[in-house]
Amino acid sequence: MNRCPITYEPIKSARYSQRGLRLLSGRLHDLADFPFSAQEQRELAMQLAAKLSIQGVQPKLSVKLNVAKGLFEVVESGGRFIVKPPHQIYQEVPENEDVTMRLAVHSGIEIPLHGLMYNKDGTKSYFIKRFDRIAKGHKVAVEDFSQLLGSSRSTKYSSSMEQVASVIEKHCSFPLIEKQKLFRLTLFSFLVGNEDMHLKNFSLIRKDNKVELSPAYDLLNTTILLNSSEELALPLHGKKSRFTMDDFFVYFAKMRLGLSEKVIQEEVAKFQSLQELWEQELQNCFLSEPLKQKYLLLIHERLRRLG
Secondary structure, eight states: OEEOTTTOOEESSOSSOHHHHHHHOTTOOOOOOBSSOHHHHHHHHHHHTTTOSOOSSSOOEEEEEETTTTEEEEOSSOOSEEEEOOOSSSTTHHHHHHHHHHHHHHTTOOOOOEEEEEBTTSOEEEEEEOTTBOGGGOBOOEEEHHHHTTOOGGGTTSSOHHHHHHHHHHHOSSHHHHHHHHHHHHHHHHHTTOOOOOGGGOEEEEETTEEEEOOOOSOOOHHHHHTOSOSOSSOBTTBSSSOOHHIIIIIIIIIISOOOHHHHHHHHHHHHTTHHHHHHHHHHSSSOHHHHHHHHHHHHHHHHTTO
């Protein structure tokens, strides 16, 4: 029995489920393999890097969905999706990012439409819909925290979670609501081993005449990829690892973010209730068995630390 790489639901013979295809477009009946191998995608990403508005260390392509032809097409401008091919060095990065984003949904974190797709060489790439584009390619006002704090790509780790909170206080229309979202995202990143939430992975978006945190992106378990000893990318309470729950609940949530005891306990209880659901998602995901087991062991250990 196969599984749809977009929805993870069982399918008999097709490559994608009808529900998965409908998430991309109500008029889409099939999706052809992406007409590039993993290596060709990486090479093409390098060639187009100077022309595209998407940046970062991981290779990326801007694509649009051609519904009539039933395929994703690489474009230099006007792309509504970003595609990330398999990494040249690190194992199963697309599969890792995809399942981590699925775990985020269950945690109450807003994320864009995303999934895995098959390439012509049988590998899988990760796709995500751009939240900074609307109909006909019009841009939405989005700024990452590196821009807002006057940092550069080379200094995106030279900050702290306290400074991230200060950006929310200064710029968001309803800071307390966004601070709760920040606490949830921070705790989630700790629990799933995402220790690469640097300044460029936080953004503010202006929509419906208000400024708020953008949908989350670039969430993946970097700890099992890098065997990292750090637990967060940006220091919290002056450290990046060996966190106690008081660091998260008392210092950060209560003292620094000003969240009530009731809100903090509700967030903690929600994460404590997710273990079985997270385990099911990881069992159904497209990671290899060894990486599934490493991921499961990490979240079990982190959840135990919640108390």
